[in-house]
Amino acid sequence: MTVAYVTARRPADVAREVEALAGAGCDEFVLRRLQGGGTLDLERLGAARYAAGLHSVIVLEDAPAPEPSALAEAAAR
Numbered sequence: 001m002t003v004a005y006v007t008a009r010r011p012a013d014v015a016r017e018v019e020a021l022a023g024a025g026c027d028e029f030v031l032r033r034l035q036g037g038g039t040l041d042l043e044r045l046g047a048a049r050y051a052a053g054l055h056s057v058i059v060l061e062d063a064p065a066p067e068p069s070a071l072a073e074a075a076a077r
Contacts, residue, residue, distance in 0.1 A: 001057070003028045011047035018051040018058075028057040 004026040008014045018029055029048055035041045041060055048058045 001028045002026045005030050007032045011043045014044045015047040015051040018048045022052050031060050
């Protein structure tokens with residue numbers, strides 16, 4: 001597994017960064033915490049999941065993986 005550290009702030013920028021990194025062979029992504037696991041972080045996780053695909057591992061730094069229902073809700077916004 002190749003791990004990438006994502007620092008983009010806006011969900012759209014996160015998606016672009018993850019998409020580029022996934023194209024370069026990364027399949028595990030760690031997102032830098034911006035809001036302590038709040039709404040913005042959940043939206044960023046949703047954007048990363050959408051861009052990377054379900055086969056990838058995406059986590060928020062120093063946090064357990066969020067519930068799938070929280071990711072789906074954030075991605076729906």
